[in-house]
Amino acid sequence: xxxxxxxxxxxxxxxxxxxxxxxxxxxxxxxxxxxxxxxxxxxxxxxxxxxxxxxxxxxxxxxxxxxxxxxxxxxxxxxxxxxxxxxxxxxxxxxxxxxxxxxxxxxxxxxxxxxxxxxxxxxxxxxxxxxxxxxxxxxxxxxxxxxxxxxxxxxxxxxxxxxxxxxxxxxxxxxxxxxxxxxxxxxxxxxxxxxxxxxxxxxxxxxxxxxxxxxxxxxxxxxxxxxxxxxxxxxxxxxxxxxxxxxxxxxxxxxxxxxxxxxxxxxxxxxxxxxxxxxxxxxxxxxxxxxxxxxxxxxxxxx
Amino acid sequence: xxxxxxxxxxxxxxxxxxxxxxxxxxxxxxxxxxxxxxxxxxxxxxxxxxxxxxxxxxxxxxxxxxxxxxxxxxxxxxxxxxxxxxxxxxxxxxxxxxxxxxxxxxxxxxxxxxxxxxxxxxxxxxxxxxxxxxxxxxxxxxxxxxxxxxxxxxxxxxxxxxxxxxxxxxxxxxxxxxxxxxxxxxxxxxxxxxxxxxxxxxxxxxxxxxxxxxxxxxxxxxxxxxxxxxxxxxxxxxxxxxxxxxxxxxxxxxxxxxxxxxxxxxxxxxxxxxxxxxxxxxxxxxxxxxxxxxxxxxxxxxxxxxxxxxxxxxxxxxxxxxxxxxxxxxxxxxxxxxxxxxxxxxxxxxxxxxxxxxxxxxxxxxxxxxxxxxxxxxxxxxxxxxxxxxxxxxxxxxxxxxxxxxxxxxxxxxxxxxxxxxxxxxxxxxxxxxxxxxxxxxxxxxxxxxxxxxxxxxxxxxxxxxxxxxxxxxxxxxxxxxxxxxxxxxxxxxxxxxxxxxxxxxxxxxxxxxxxxxxxxxxxxxxxxxxxxxxxxxxxxxxxxxxxxxxxxxxxxxxxxxxxxxxxxxxxxxx
Numbered sequence: 001x002x003x004x005x006x007x008x009x010x011x012x013x014x015x016x017x018x019x020x021x022x023x024x025x026x027x028x029x030x031x032x033x034x035x036x037x038x039x040x041x042x043x044x045x046x047x048x049x050x051x052x053x054x055x056x057x058x059x060x061x062x063x064x065x066x067x068x069x070x071x072x073x074x075x076x077x078x079x080x081x082x083x084x085x086x087x088x089x090x091x092x093x094x095x096x097x098x099x100x101x102x103x104x105x106x107x108x109x110x111x112x113x114x115x116x117x118x119x120x121x122x123x124x125x126x127x128x129x130x131x132x133x134x135x136x137x138x139x140x141x142x143x144x145x146x147x148x149x150x151x152x153x154x155x156x157x158x159x160x161x162x163x164x165x166x167x168x169x170x171x172x173x174x175x176x177x178x179x180x181x182x183x184x185x186x187x188x189x190x191x192x193x194x195x196x197x198x199x200x201x202x203x204x205x206x207x208x209x210x211x212x213x214x215x216x217x218x219x220x221x222x223x224x225x226x227x228x229x230x231x232x233x234x235x236x237x238x239x240x241x242x243x244x245x246x247x248x249x250x251x252x253x254x255x256x257x258x259x260x261x262x263x264x265x266x267x268x269x270x271x272x273x274x275x276x277x278x279x280x281x282x283x284x285x286x287x288x289x290x291x292x293x294x295x296x297x298x299x300x301x302x303x
Numbered sequence: 304x305x306x307x308x309x310x311x312x313x314x315x316x317x318x319x320x321x322x323x324x325x326x327x328x329x330x331x332x333x334x335x336x337x338x339x340x341x342x343x344x345x346x347x348x349x350x351x352x353x354x355x356x357x358x359x360x361x362x363x364x365x366x367x368x369x370x371x372x373x374x375x376x377x378x379x380x381x382x383x384x385x386x387x388x389x390x391x392x393x394x395x396x397x398x399x400x401x402x403x404x405x406x407x408x409x410x411x412x413x414x415x416x417x418x419x420x421x422x423x424x425x426x427x428x429x430x431x432x433x434x435x436x437x438x439x440x441x442x443x444x445x446x447x448x449x450x451x452x453x454x455x456x457x458x459x460x461x462x463x464x465x466x467x468x469x470x471x472x473x474x475x476x477x478x479x480x481x482x483x484x485x486x487x488x489x490x491x492x493x494x495x496x497x498x499x500x501x502x503x504x505x506x507x508x509x510x511x512x513x514x515x516x517x518x519x520x521x522x523x524x525x526x527x528x529x530x531x532x533x534x535x536x537x538x539x540x541x542x543x544x545x546x547x548x549x550x551x552x553x554x555x556x557x558x559x560x561x562x563x564x565x566x567x568x569x570x571x572x573x574x575x576x577x578x579x580x581x582x583x584x585x586x587x588x589x590x591x592x593x594x595x596x597x598x599x600x601x602x603x604x605x606x607x608x609x610x611x612x613x614x615x616x617x618x619x620x621x622x623x624x625x626x627x628x629x630x631x632x633x634x635x636x637x638x639x640x641x642x643x644x645x646x647x648x649x650x651x652x653x654x655x656x657x658x659x660x661x662x663x664x665x666x667x668x669x670x671x672x673x674x675x676x677x678x679x680x681x682x683x684x685x686x687x688x689x690x691x692x693x694x695x696x697x698x699x700x701x702x703x704x705x706x707x708x709x710x711x712x713x714x715x716x717x718x719x720x721x722x723x724x725x726x727x728x729x730x731x732x733x734x735x736x737x738x739x740x741x742x743x744x745x746x747x748x749x750x751x752x753x754x755x756x757x758x759x760x761x762x763x764x765x766x767x768x769x770x771x772x773x774x775x776x777x778x779x780x781x782x783x784x785x786x787x788x789x790x791x792x793x794x795x796x797x798x799x800x801x802x803x804x805x806x807x808x809x810x811x812x813x814x815x816x817x818x819x820x821x822x823x824x825x826x827x828x829x830x831x832x833x834x835x836x837x838x839x840x841x842x843x844x845x846x847x848x849x850x851x852x853x854x855x856x857x858x859x860x861x862x863x864x865x866x867x868x869x870x871x872x873x874x875x876x877x878x
Contacts, residue, residue: 104668111667158668219394226392230317237322238843238856239313279306279859283313289339290317293398 001081004041005048014052021056022083025167031124034085041211042074043204047195051078054193060148060170062133062189065197068247071173072131074197079127084167087121087128095136097143101156113159118147122154125165130172138185144170148191200247202229213254215303224250227291231271234287243275244284263296264288309858311337318346318389324354325841327361328378333413340403343396344378347385353456360460372417373471377463379427380449384459404428445470553585553733555601556757559592560585561738574771578809578817579764585735589753611701611755618702619709619752626706629864633714636868640875641718652676686721686742686778687711690769692787693726693737694760697837704786704837705754707863711784711835712740712748721778724751727765729793730758734765742776761809762791762849763817766832770825782831782874788838789846791818819849831874835867 005015027035042048054061055078063071079086089100102116121128133141146153152164172192174184200208205225209216216224231245253270257263272284311329314337316322326349330341348354364370364377390396406412407428415421419442426436426446438446448466451459554560560567567584575582589608595601619626651658655676664670691708708724715722721742728735739754740747766785773781791814809817825832834854836846846854855870857863 104664111663158670222392223394233320233322234313234317237316238847239316239322279310282310286310286314286337286339287317289395289399290314290343291393291395293395295398 001038001077005081008043008045008048010045010048010052014049014056017056018052018081021167025084025125027083027085028124031085031126034087034126035083036076036080036086038073038076038080040070040073040208042070042077043200043207044070044198047074047197050195052081054195055082055169058166058169059193060191061172062192062194063171063173063197064176064194066175066199067242068245069197069199071175071197072129075127075129075171075173078171079129082127082169084169085121085124085126087117087126088131089117089128090131091133091136091141093135093137096140100141101143101154113156118144119154119156119162121170122147122162122164122168125167128168128170130170132174133172133188134174134176134184138188141185141188145187145191148188199232200228202226205229205247209254212251213258213302216254217301217303220301223291224254227267227288230287230291231284234283240280240283241275241277244271244280246271246274249274257298257301260298263292263298263301264294267292306859307331307335307337311342314339314342315346315349318343319349321349324349327358333411340399341382343389343399344382344385347389348381351385351388352381352459356456356460360463369471372420373463373467375415375420376423376445376449376466379423380451380459380463383427383449384451384454400431404431408432441470549731549733550583550585553730553735554587554592555595555598556604556730557585557735557737558587558589558605559594561588562586570768570771574764574768578813579734579761579767581732582729582761582764583733584764584768585733586738587735588738608753608755612752615702615705615752615754619706622706625861626710629710630713630717632864633710633868633871634717636864637714637718637720637871637875640872649675649677684721684778685780685782686723686773686776687715688769688773688781688783689722689724690765690783690785690787691724691726691754692760692762692765692785692837693728693754693756694758694790694792695728695756696760696788696790696792697756700837701754701756703860705752707835707837707857708754708786709748709751710863711867712751716745716748722748723776724748725769726754727760727762727768728756728758729761729764734761734768736765736768742778759793759809760787760791761793762787762789762814763809763821766818766821766825770821770828770830770832773830774828780831781829782833783825785832785834785850786837787834789815789818789834789836789842789849790838791815815845815848822849831877833870833874835870 002015002018005018006012051061051074061075061078063074065071076086098116100116100118102114102119104111105114106112115123118128120126146155147164148170152168153161154164155161202225205228206221209221209224228245228247228250231240234240235242235245249270250267253263253266256266256269267288268285272281272288275281275284308329311331312326315326315329316324324346326345328345330338330345332338348357361374361377364373367373386396386400407425415424422438422442423446426438426442427449429436430446436443445466448462448469451462454462562570567586570586571584574584591605592601651661651672652674653671655674658673658675661670661673665673689708689711691704697704712722712724722740723738723742724740725736725738727737735758737753739750762785766783769783773783791809793809793814822832832850832853834846834850836843836854836856838846843856846856853870853874855866857866
């Protein structure tokens, strides 16, 4: 991961600091399996540098951005770069303190406390990714307040109080204004440094495509990046919803093309059909047809 | 067709990367569907060339009776240019063009009335396929000249001028085409310069303002005479007098006030401040003021109101099935949301029903929460206010707006949520709030059809007033839905700026910023403010500025219930 950061031209001092961090905070061998090996790399130096600096200073991060801005990719990349085990915690409406901190259970005729992911993460000095943090009800997340601020403790009533490992960090992600999300409580927000995740730039998207599909023809790297940009522009102008502006869908479509499915068909599955409104789908299909010819085969696109 | 129109526009915008572009032309295929290739070309021409110049040139062509012929000829030339410029960026154009050319040669596209044009189009696209067409020398020359190559916009225009001069005006009389309505593939849009549009709109507003009150001018005249009579008193008294006479006029026009004079003044003192200083409020139910029983003007207005009610009702009844469907769809949507998100749930508690399997926790862990309790997570008492923009700019869609407001009100009523519906419009310096239905009046949704547009709109003041009234309503959660075209416009100026009246008119940026500010204030105070956008596409950006993402655009009335439903759903979930 650090190699990648060097290649991207991230400030050398920051990389050196990460190395020191890794040197200083060793990972328990039995937790090493939790250190992620990212499938995708996050591109965007500004965001990288901001995130690294905040984590080095011991802050927690809140990544805010719309779909396909790479929130989770960045979170995964960060824990890989810092070499920390990672815990993924998905938030939903019914998330409560027991599912975060832990609950008690019987074991061998005795009542014991079964650690929740936050507890584990705090104990082993991991990186906790709080995914879609604004899906949960605010009062149920309040148990995290002491964990996330300067106190850095978890106090479980009736059991014990533990101090959070110095290497632990929490990275929350949220998509503001998504259906089903709610406003984040100010007390919680103030415990994070917030990064507004930009939409992926054309140049970075091309890098990503080239990296992912080295045998994709240069010409079609441009076309797919252009297609994504066209859709983004259309959605920004409120002509279509964000449903079809789907980077995951685009990448998956290219995978299908690689397997031999007709490109138009693949994009239909990965992008156009994501919108269930007939008219909107027509608009999306028009955008696709202005990038991809209908008689294209696999070999036109891949080398 | 309306959808295809929108689709064509979307292809054009996509090709030009410019979503503010309002094309003069849109292209449809033989089935009346948006043609992807030609619409791309139209958009691409805007992207690669200076369309302001081209627009002017197309307008210049229009002065000729054969402009359709020239326009189509010119588009042939532009097609090649735009294709050449774009083919590197979009390799797909190669196959799109080839497909289109094949269609032309197979005679699948609609033919033109003009023979020469047909020959030229066929030859042009035969060339696109790499064939050399067999046509007369003259036609070939025209075609060759139409190949503008790498020329700039100015050069292209001068080349086209040259073609018209060389082949059509002077030498070749036989090529004169008959003036008539040819089947142009590329349909023309009404030409609208941006600046013209604005002034047109203003004029339109002014016209509509006086359209339905023929007596107004007489009235003004009459009042002027009266004012002259009491010229003597000192300035301040005169101003008050004027207010009184104005209030009388407003009462005559809109109906009796439902608040005492004192209360109205109190409201004015709190609300008519800042940008709205020196304006007044009038609260009415649109009921005829018996005081004016013998006043012909008042009777006239009253009659006009009744007539509009009939029109509104007739529109609703003639679309009865569609609207009824919308109501039940919206009702279901709201009901579902409430069920799904405001379900009660059972949880641990220190009191309630004893949960026997957990008693050990109390003994060993000292955990007092060994009871279960049903938490009623109901929505609390929620109220919905619907504010209708009743300014003259909405004149042409009165029936639709009345129907839409009725649908929303009825849907909430069926879900047992209290709704209050009122409209606003401004005349002279009064902003009139016309109440149709109050929270408890569940049987009065019908009164919404009394909706009638007139005058200007001071959106900021109206929203401020609505929020103020909601504040005192006693409900816990409050939603305000504004049905508006997001075009704040009032001839009354913004006070105390020291500039001339035209510059300080409550319109344009001033109005938008003021309205957006009021909306923001409402949201910050914990209310939800939503907009159902009823206006034209060009004001869409304004709607976004004012309401952020809390607005719905109804581009297809058949989908009204779905679109508003989604908006409501998101709002209810976030309460």
